[in-house]
Amino acid sequence: MRPPVSHRPRPASPRSGPSSPRASLRTAVVWDVLKDALDRQVKATGRESLDVLDTGGGSGNFAVPVARLGHRVTVVDPSPNALFALERRAAEADVADRVQGVQGDAHGLFDVVERAGYDAVLCHGVLEYMDDPAEGLRNAVGALRPEGVLSLLAAGLGGAVLARALAGHFTEARQALSDPDGRWGEGDPVPHRFTADQLTALVEAAGLGVASVHGVRVFADLVPGVLVDTEPGALDALLKLETAAAELAAFHSVATQLHVLGETRESVEG
Template structure:
């Protein structure tokens, strides 16, 4: 089961399948069915609630009280209130909120783009892991943004994304930072992680006209299958909107 509605599944299905399989594998390695998981920036529980429905304990750390309120309501509706803990905070306050070496997996989705220091933030997350713990890292892809701006006819902005240190097209760019696959891999290595797999996320979903997906019979299902098939192919990583790294703590 995907964690979102069918239309939104185009954006989350690839990551969900990787995360679900990784948690299942980790639980098997430890010989225990219930894992302790931290979801930083988890907001309203798009991943936390489905993970809790698998039977795992999830602590969601997010700076927004409104998002955490929505998370608690969503967890209650799903019947997993006892497995979901909502904590207001961020990666800077994480050491005060989660005991070091106490969790089996960390979800870090859409966080490194907005923090002041990605390396420091990732280091704080990794510090919460037990040995062999899993990290699911999802971040905006610089090269995918180059393609998107160019296809929209904004050629100067496309070049700016390509050349700017933080992968932005200008002061009006709402994304504070983007990464290449190499940059994410280096961040992971510096934090003591071993990258297990890399997937391209939203390779086609953001390029295909929404009206086509919504009105053409079978188009959404076919596009979803195409996304899943292309996600593992390195040739498509460069054009994906996001990159997903699954890594483990040595």
Template sequence: MSDRTGTSAGGLGEGGATGPGRAANAARTAVVWEALAGLLDRLGGGAPLDIVDAGGGTGGAAVPLAELGHRVTVVEPSPDSLAALERRAAERGVRVRGVQGEIGDLVSLFPAGGTDLVLVHNVLEYVDDPVAALRDVVGVTRPGGAVSLLVTNAVAGALHRALAGHLTDARALLEDVEGRWGPGDPMPRRFTRRGVLELVGTVGLTDERVRGVRVFADLVPGQAWEGDVHAGRHLVELEKAAAEHPELLGIATQLHVTAHRP
């Protein structure tokens, strides 16, 4: 989610977009930002929160959150990404703390139970041990605080391979425990809805809520909406309407899970 922009809580990440490019971006990210806006309200009621973005890249999530007045720290292994984060924050006139490190470093970087919200977006696919990584996340989350997970959906991955004509890859992906179609698959791991919920339960998080992200945005031909602001807005509304339909979660490119530490 490194390309997100925006300042308002209600349309967090959409940036009041009017251009076709921004409308296209909003169609792919609006569901996550809508969920985060509600989560921020529930956690802080408008008060500034301490937020950690684990693997936050160049600050696509962190900078908009800082613009809302929250205290945000990005933990990111790439020094180039941290430099880009610093530039992005400076351009937007906000301060975001950047720390070089991995998700496994969280427990040494932050006090136990001291963070209101931890973002773990597009990270668990790449770590060696997702359970251990998420335990570290929970360890720095305060009781009553929340974790936001964004993971790649294995079922949708199989659908996309099949639509591209790679039928044997699609079957292999569905049958593989890590959700991979073979040695050449660039994605180290994908998750099913059941798998990510089992992971959340294993580390003791509760009150989980699952949304589908990019249910239609990656299936509708781009020429049908990417150059048309109005069509892009209609797709945003369609994505929001589809996000919590259980029947549609399987075709969502990503799954967004929010959960709380009891």
């Protein structure tokens, strides 16, 4: 087995930080969709405990809550520090027996995990940092069992364009619109951004059907933090607004991130 290699360095994921109301706001839509999908998988398989793979799962911001639901989670991440933090977080949550950390990356995924061994695969914040996003997604899908489900989260093009424009960087906003990878310039830390159509096309090309598409962080990154932190009820109201807008295609084009739920075509058609 060759040592796992990260093909492109990634900045520290916001999922690695401590939990906070703002962090919860940014992940709530994804968590609701994922939890519902796992509940459906439990019913479909007849097993209360699923095998879940979290590629690029970092310190376990999703893996640990999934383990709290009773599922077994394998986290693959290139960072030893993130895996150490995962071990500590899992122990603090009393789910260490259901969480396993493995050093590796999506390119060499099957050097460290088995093919077709998981009921669900999480691929969150991974594709945008891969030299070949299509290959990385094919590997993630290859880890699924025949009746598996994929949770895909990636950087959205429209959100980045809107953020640069609102910051007064109009040339960079226009550059992101015309760049094939959605980058606003040489200093852009994100190698790839996607539209909803691009992500769904990747999922379908990898052999899955698209069950749903959600816009994530449509408003959360644009609203001043002081407003959310000081105005009574603002956080809850903003969360409800994010949830209401997430499924509407009109808002996918301005979301900071896009979430695609992929399932076997039989499951989607059924």
